[in-house]
Amino acid sequence: MIARAPALLSTLIGLMISSLTTALAGEDRPIERILEPRAITEQIHYFYGSLENRTQANLGMNNNVGFVITDEGVVLIDSGPSHHVAQRIEQAVADLTDQPITHVINLGSQDHRWLGNDYFLSQGAEILALERTAATQAEFARQHLDRLTDTLGAATMESTEPRPAPSPIASDHHAFELGGVRFEMIHAGDAHFPGDILLHLPDQGVVFSGDVVYTERMLGIHPWSNPVEQLKAFETMASWEPEVVVPGHGEATDLATAQQDTGDYLALLVRQVGEGLENWETLDEVVSRLADLPQFRHLRHYDDWHRMNINRTYLFMEASF
Ligand SMILES: [Zn+2]
Numbered sequence: 656m657i658a659r660a661p662a663l664l665s666t667l668i669g670l671m672i673s674s675l676t677t678a679l680a681g682e683d684r685p686i687e688r689i690l691e692p693r694a695i696t697e698q699i700h701y702f703y704g705s706l707e708n709r710t711q712a713n714l715g716m717n718n719n720v721g722f723v724i725t726d727e728g729v730v731l732i733d734s735g736p737s738h739h740v741a742q743r744i745e746q747a748v749a750d751l752t753d754q755p756i757t758h759v760i761n762l763g764s765q766d767h768r769w770l771g772n773d774y775f776l777s778q779g780a781e782i783l784a785l786e787r788t789a790a791t792q793a794e795f796a797r798q799h800l801d802r803l804t805d806t807l808g809a810a811t812m813e814s815t816e817p818r819p820a821p822s823p824i825a826s827d828h829h830a831f832e833l834g835g836v837r838f839e840m841i842h843a844g845d846a847h848f849p850g851d852i853l854l855h856l857p858d859q860g861v862v863f864s865g866d867v868v869y870t871e872r873m874l875g876i877h878p879w880s881n882p883v884e885q886l887k888a889f890e891t892m893a894s895w896e897p898e899v900v901v902p903g904h905g906e907a908t909d910l911a912t913a914q915q916d917t918g919d920y921l922a923l924l925v926r927q928v929g930e931g932l933e934n935w936e937t938l939d940e941v942v943s944r945l946a947d948l949p950q951f952r953h954l955r956h957y958d959d960w961h962r963m964n965i966n967r968t969y970l971f972m973e974a975s976f
Pocket of ligand 1: 847
């Protein structure tokens with residue numbers, strides 16, 4: 656615990672400085688810039704996805720993808736939105752290490768987390784996904800591929816075959832070790848999609864949270880999201896007291912920032928909507944009561960998502976009230 660602190664501390668200071676500069680920039684970063692890896696430690700890196708929607712410039716890589724270099728191979732954390740981007744991810748990793756990508760973990764089932772699976776399978780990597788994650792991938796595969804093809808064009812998506820993990824793991828907690836690094840894949844509750852998971856590197860104090868955590872930008876609640884369990888998953892993650900959180904979207908940061916941008920937001924929504932339901936408030940009443948939350952206005956896409964998030968949280972919680 657103590658030994659890892661100095662390296663992580665300087666990483667965190669670096670993260671804070673770079674977040675000042677990127678916050679000022681605020682533009683959609685093209686894929687070339689996204690694929691310049693950022694170091695958390697000497698072994699742990701991530702590609703900082705665009706904070707904007709899926710565009711021709713970012714090629715659908717508007718999420719973070721991580722990787723861990725070990726003496727026995729590289730573990731990639733999510734496989735990117737397409738065959739093409741998967742190839743470029745592989746190249747960007749190869750620029751940093753001679754170790755091949757031997758394992759690919761899927762933290763979730765949204766397009767950019769797993770549509771590169773087929774490419775890495777063809778290169779001999781093993782795909783690691785929990786059964787409940789792979790099941791959601793299969794369910795949404797066609798819809799996600801079609802929408803991404805509409806947005807990015809058939810040429811960009813060429814050769815992309817949706818391939819959920821061929822041998823998914825029948826557990827909600829899968830631990831393994833590679834090259835002396837311990838990895839823990841944990842389903843602590845459904846979140847943005849059913850079957851979203853957290854990845855904990857307990858010896859390094861690092862969590863790759865997938866879509867359980869968003870920083871810098873407003874998280875999104877879909878009709879199939881579960882804001883109540885997402886809050887529980889967030890709390891589970893917080894109980895590990897990680898020193899660095901690599902969110903699904905937004906720059907890597909500390910737990911306090913993750914708490915502010917995601918944990919506090921979910922807690923407020925769930926509590927306030929729950930009280931509204933107790934008090935027989937209508938959907939419209941709850942939406943207008945919570946329509947403006949100044950403490951979250953700094954999050955990018957606040958105007959696009961916040962009211963819809965209240966709306967969907969209400970409908971979700973009402974269904975089990
Ligand atoms: Zn996402």
